[in-house]
Amino acid sequence: MALLARILQARLSPAPERGGLRGGCTPLLPRREGARLPAGARAEDKGAGRPGAPRAGGRAQGPRSLAAMPGPRTLANLVEFFWKDGFSRIHEIQQKHTREYGRIFKSHFGPQFVVSVADRDLVAQVLRAEGAAPQRANMGSWKEYRDLRGRSTGLISAEGDQWLKMRSVLRQRILKPKDVAPFSGEINQVIADLIKRIYFLKNQAEDGETVTNINDLFFKYSMEGVATILYESRLGCLESSIPQPTEDYIQALGLMFSMFRTSMYAGAIPRWLRPLVPKPWREFCRSWDGLFKFSQIHVDNKLKAIQCQMDRGERVRGGLLTCLFLSQELTLEEIYANMTEMLLAGVDTTSFTLSWAVYLLARHPEVQQAVYRQIVKNLGERHVPTGADVSKVPLVRALLKETLRLFPVLPGNGRVTQEDLVVGGYLIPRGTQLALCHYATSYEDENFPRAKEFRPERWLREGHLHRVDNFGSIPFGYGVRSCIGRRIAELEIHLAVIQLLQHFEIRTSPWTKTVHAKTHGLLMPGEPIHVRFVNRK
Ligand code: HEM
Numbered sequence: 001m002a003l004l005a006r007i008l009q010a011r012l013s014p015a016p017e018r019g020g021l022r023g024g025c026t027p028l029l030p031r032r033e034g035a036r037l038p039a040g041a042r043a044e045d046k047g048a049g050r051p052g053a054p055r056a057g058g059r060a061q062g063p064r065s066l067a068a069m070p071g072p073r074t075l076a077n078l079v080e081f082f083w084k085d086g087f088s089r090i091h092e093i094q095q096k097h098t099r100e101y102g103r104i105f106k107s108h109f110g111p112q113f114v115v116s117v118a119d120r121d122l123v124a125q126v127l128r129a130e131g132a133a134p135q136r137a138n139m140g141s142w143k144e145y146r147d148l149r150g151r152s153t154g155l156i157s158a159e160g161d162q163w164l165k166m167r168s169v170l171r172q173r174i175l176k177p178k179d180v181a182p183f184s185g186e187i188n189q190v191i192a193d194l195i196k197r198i199y200f201l202k203n204q205a206e207d208g209e210t211v212t213n214i215n216d217l218f219f220k221y222s223m224e225g226v227a228t229i230l231y232e233s234r235l236g237c238l239e240s241s242i243p244q245p246t247e248d249y250i251q252a253l254g255l256m257f258s259m260f261r262t263s264m265y266a267g268a269i270p271r272w273l274r275p276l277v278p279k280p281w282r283e284f285c286r287s288w289d290g291l292f293k294f295s296q297i298h299v300d301n302k303l304k305a306i307q308c309q310m311d312r313g314e315r316v317r318g319g320l321l322t323c324l325f326l327s328q329e330l331t332l333e334e335i336y337a338n339m340t341e342m343l344l345a346g347v348d349t350t351s352f353t354l355s356w357a358v359y360l361l362a363r364h365p366e367v368q369q370a371v372y373r374q375i376v377k378n379l380g381e382r383h384v385p386t387g388a389d390v391s392k393v394p395l396v397r398a399l400l401k402e403t404l405r406l407f408p409v410l411p412g413n414g415r416v417t418q419e420d421l422v423v424g425g426y427l428i429p430r431g432t433q434l435a436l437c438h439y440a441t442s443y444e445d446e447n448f449p450r451a452k453e454f455r456p457e458r459w460l461r462e463g464h465l466h467r468v469d470n471f472g473s474i475p476f477g478y479g480v481r482s483c484i485g486r487r488i489a490e491l492e493i494h495l496a497v498i499q500l501l502q503h504f505e506i507r508t509s510p511w512t513k514t515v516h517a518k519t520h521g522l523l524m525p526g527e528p529i530h531v532r533f534v535n536r537k
Pocket of ligand 1: 136155156157167226341342343345346347349350353404408409410413414474475476477478480481482483484485486488489
């Protein structure tokens with residue numbers, strides 16, 4: 001039956017040739033008013049989208065409706081997510097559903113209906129067709145909190161004109177590598193503290209080498225690094241005795257982090273159910289209160305310092321926050337909201353990635369040796385690198401890309417379609433939530449030969465003609481709504497990896513286990529990672 005369905009489907013929907021990034025995508029067709037499904041489409045479509053079935057098509061007969069799209073049953077999905085804690089396995093469920101239903105499938109999450117796209121070319125098609133202000137999916141609860149408290153939205157939660165305005169202000173300041181290169185000095189000071197902290201922790205270890213729970217160490221590094229850029233002030237996260245306000249802040253961040261999960265529950269539970277299940281929404285609001293409060297303290301401190309400088313008639317110069325104050329392009333509420341949301345977006349993402357990168361280096365000494373050799377050859381054993389040096393060590397950049405391919409911090413991304421689209425032969429009406437399944441596409445051999453293997457060299461360019469780009473792995477997203485903090489994160493990670501390898505050989509320890517990924521909103525190491533930092537000299 002399945003074979004017959006596939007053959008019928010193939011006749012109805014000739015598969016387009018896969019043509020890499022530039023070709024091979026189904027063009028986005030405008031909605032054909034009154035387009036009708038071919039007779040019997042429902043039955044025939046049962047096999048559509050399964051592995052081996054045609055990916056896109058229906059052009060001859062018109063696109064198929066969502067009713068014909070395969071996908072898990074609503075009840076099964078609810079059980080998977082709410083009963084079997086599917087929220088911690090989103091990445092695996094993505095792969096499972098792709099295997100079972102194909103590269104485009106539909107699902108229900110509580111009141112939400114989502115179409116998942118797990119195909120490199122279809123993801124490219126969707127993202128390339130975006131308008132001027134793409135809409136992120138599932139931000140209703142974020143917006144609701146802000147309305148409730150009279151707060152502004154930040155870049156993550158804003159939509160439409162509000163988003164365009166804020167994005168155009170922030171993109172001028174941090175979007176390009178050259179914008180963030182001047183932060184190298186500040187980041188290097190944080191890295192100097194990180195290295196000191198590693199020596200301190202090693203000295204406390206029985207073997208003089210093992211640092212347990214590098215996740216925690218890199219969390220503190222990332223928080224200190226991004227706060228240095230966002231608030232233009234140090235928090236003291238890497239000191240032996242962390243100042244109380246910073247300790248409170250770390251707690252607030254912990255709460256913020258657990259909020260990702262809360263936020264998913266909060267969003268998935270319909271409003272009318274809140275009186276019966278009040279906890280998720282209450283927790284959600286409480287954690288946002290804490291985040292906004294903390295950010296506001298730091299922003300206000302900086303504002304006061306600038307005011308004092310101005311009162312003394314001094315010339316005011318500074319980084320991101322200072323520029324935002326002086327340019328007055330954003331209101332104070334918008335600055336609070338953006339600082340809060342950027343901090344939220346900038347700590348765990350960077351720290352998880354750095355933890356995975358160090359774990360992978362420890363597990364693959366031959367790769368580590370190659371990266372180290374390139375650093376020594378092109379930069380030297382002790383040269384403190386700046387942003388401008390990073391292009392001289394392509395293996396360090398390749399290491400980050402490969403780490404993010406295997407462990408993309410955001411295993412999937414969301415969009416709400418702003419026009420009717422035809423994707424993979426299906427008519428997706430305007431206003432439909434799309435989930436772009438980056439984790440699933442990252443692990444496809446077709447996109448990345450021997451995809452399960454850690455091979456950073458796959459990202460090296462052969463000369464200038466060969467551009468290694470692939471919509472199978474776009475960990476920072478793509479296009480006008482992609483990650484605005486990308487260059488900050490890269491700077492923090494590249495500079496840290498270079499200096500860690502200049503100081504230490506990273507080895508596994510008897511306590512280094514195989515670490516599995518767990519999704520907690522973000523894809524994180526499921527267990528603490530322990531490694532040995534062996535002094536180079
Ligand atoms: C390894 C680190 C990071 C990864 C993998 C990452 C990934 C992402 C992804 C996938 C998105 C969604 C893009 C889209 O919808 O197309 C995003 C958005 C965003 N990220 Fe990052 N991010 C990282 C670090 C950072 C840092 C350090 C900051 C801030 C300093 C930051 C700030 C943001 C903001 C504000 C947005 C929303 C952008 C908008 O909607 O205009 N991210 N990030």
